[in-house]
Amino acid sequence: MRVKIFISFKDGVLDPQGKAVERSLHTLGYGEVRDVRMGKYLEIELEAAARETAEARVREMCDKLLANPVIEDYRFEIQE
Numbered sequence: 266m267r268v269k270i271f272i273s274f275k276d277g278v279l280d281p282q283g284k285a286v287e288r289s290l291h292t293l294g295y296g297e298v299r300d301v302r303m304g305k306y307l308e309i310e311l312e313a314a315a316r317e318t319a320e321a322r323v324r325e326m327c328d329k330l331l332a333n334p335v336i337e338d339y340r341f342e343i344q345e
Contacts, residue, residue, distance in 0.1 A: 266311050266319050270341045272332045273304035307331065319343055 274280050280302050287301040313319035323341050332339040 266313055266316075267344045268309050268311050268319065268323050268341055269344070270307040270309070270323065270327065270331060270339060271304060272307070272327070272337050272339045273302060275336055275338050278336045305331075316343060316345065 274283075282303040283301040286303065287298060290298045290301070309323075311319055311322065313322060320341075320343065323343070327339045327341070328334055
């Protein structure tokens with residue numbers, strides 16, 4: 266199974282990378298850009314007997330390593 270994982274800062278968490286990109290876009294003349302938020306995107310291949318098992322394993326990976334649940338949200342998509 267291929268899993269696509271999207272990780273982003275929770276609302277209200279300061280995102281200095283996003284702010285830097287926003288300022289740079291404004292400098293380049295893209296003044297219409299507002300509120301840039303940066304995140305992480307990962308793709309992993311996973312062997313699992315069932316979709317439910319894969320979901321549980323990916324959730325565990327995100328909670329333990331891939332995301333910081335204190336300041337980040339995540340979601341994932343599983344493609345069989």
